[in-house]
Amino acid sequence: MPSALLEVEGLTVTFNVGREGFWGQRRRRLTAVDDISFSIKRGETFGLVGESGSGKTTTGRAILGKVPIASGRVRFAGRDITGMEGKERRSIRQNMQLIPQNPYGSLNPRMKVRDLVAEPLVVHQRFPSARRATERVVELLELTGMNPDDLYKYPHAFSGGQRQRIVIARALALNPDLIIADEPVSALDVSIQAQVVNLLQDLQRRLDLTYIFIAHDLAVVRHISHRIGIMYAGKLVEVANGEDVYRTPIHPYTEALLSSVPIPDPRIERDRAAKVIPGEPPDPMQPPPGCRFHARCPLVQKRCIEEAPPLEVKKPEHQAACWLR
């Protein structure tokens, strides 16, 4: 069995969202991620797809240790990192970096490119000398297709695509194994988005990186991912190879999601049988019993309403959480 770089087991994340009752005696809790499990092999891209509120970003943040885990385990390179804090967490974090969505919000406007990219080196005290650090920054800028002449410019001088390259350079500074990219291209125009997607793919090949690619855009995720996990209302409902998810989806939600994505091809769009699924995802404060998708599912049966289906292997390397398939 190929070694799993990251294993997530029964991960559950809850948030306190205020109090209820006359005296405020009861805490209101929202379960953002509910008992999900998956593992990621070294060198692969695992795409995590879902609509807003499905828990995909929270999953990424929980792996990074940025939100407390209510229950479940996260193992990185065989080591249990659940609830790790302080020094230990810092040493693990060097191997796990985040690429956030918004390249405008994630770069301090008062820092120069050189300092922005060198910051992780400073934080993790890998700072042999200022000159050596600058050399490393130049290396990283070249790696991400930026011009080393830009070293002493401020972020405002760059377009969204260039800023995202700076963010990527920063994420690579410590030679991480795993990169969690949370909607890394959704804020970019399509022509620029393609540049960044290609860059991420090139970097993966050159540096043997493992990615968790979190996005709502199925077309981008399918393009870049080896395996894909589909989330719905805090649950992981299907996990399989990218091709299998697309060609032979098992979960009715995955089917609905796939058929909702508009294809840039007028003939296909015209011939498309209207496959609009009605309704909306459930209120996360009051998730329905049974399968979370049952209220919108065209195949719903009595069992779906009463009992939550577990994520189980339905075909080789293809898991889904559905009673009916």
Add this chain to the structure above:
Amino acid sequence: MSRREHLLEVRNLEVVYPARGGTVQAVRDVSFTVDEGESTGIVGESGSGKSTIARAALGLVELPGRIVGGEVLWRGRSLRNKKYARQVRGPEISVVSQDPMASMSPILTIGTQMTEVMVRHLDLGKKEAVVRAGDLLEKVGIPDPGRRLGQYPFEFSGGMQQRVVIAIALSCDPKMLIADEPTTALDVTTQAQILDLISSLRRDLGLSLLLITHDLGVVAGACDLLNVLYAGEIVESGTADELFYRPHHPYTAALLGSTPRLDVKAERLTAIEGQPPDLRQVVAGCSFAPRCPYATGRCESSPTLGTSSAGRACACWHPLDSHQGNLTGSEGRLGHA
């Protein structure tokens, strides 16, 4: 008028905004028309001028933006005339924009907001307006309209808010709907619902549609005619099929190549290197030339949008697939003046 009168005609429109270090030429010499029952799409990336065109088509270009040239005509009359624009906005042209919360007042109930428009433009009494508002909510797929009318916008989900905005837009039986990125803020299953709603309303009510978006997937299904916008100019226009299957302008082709498709597994996306030009500077020649793989010395002078017999046009000196284009003008393209 000797020509057939178009519903909406935008003719040589030029819009500028003041900016630090000069003016931004947001819309440069843009012309297109929308006829009765037609659905026209405008596709462009950020900063290409698409939302400014939407505002101009509503007669809503306001300071600091200025129309410095050209015309926007509704049934042959200029929307630059503020009074006329106010008359037609609502009963004739209405709009659905990206952010439904920004289109509604957060402190008034849905019912108040819906009836306000109808009382003003349709000369209805308060009670009749409420009945009509309920019917409209039902038509756009909002269950239990009676109760919903008394609620505030925040009590609706994003998709439901957009339905309410569509209901408001339809409340005075307009002839044309301008939809400016109507589904960009929505999740994909909700997007499918809203697009489905817009196209069925269009069929049932015979509406014209001007759909403005960055998403080629969205226009593919919703529009018959397309205009591709780049750096404030229309670089190519034609039917959806022509543009998708036989793009002439290298930008159109590049845009298609850089869009990942769910139904096709591509090894690599063909990214367009570089970035759109800074519109604070005067763009000399073809605005796409610096990023274009086919650019030659000739592209230093501006190509104009040559129109073919079939209404197809492409502003390029080196159009792809030009032997099939049947363009008029010298050398098959209209040269620059």
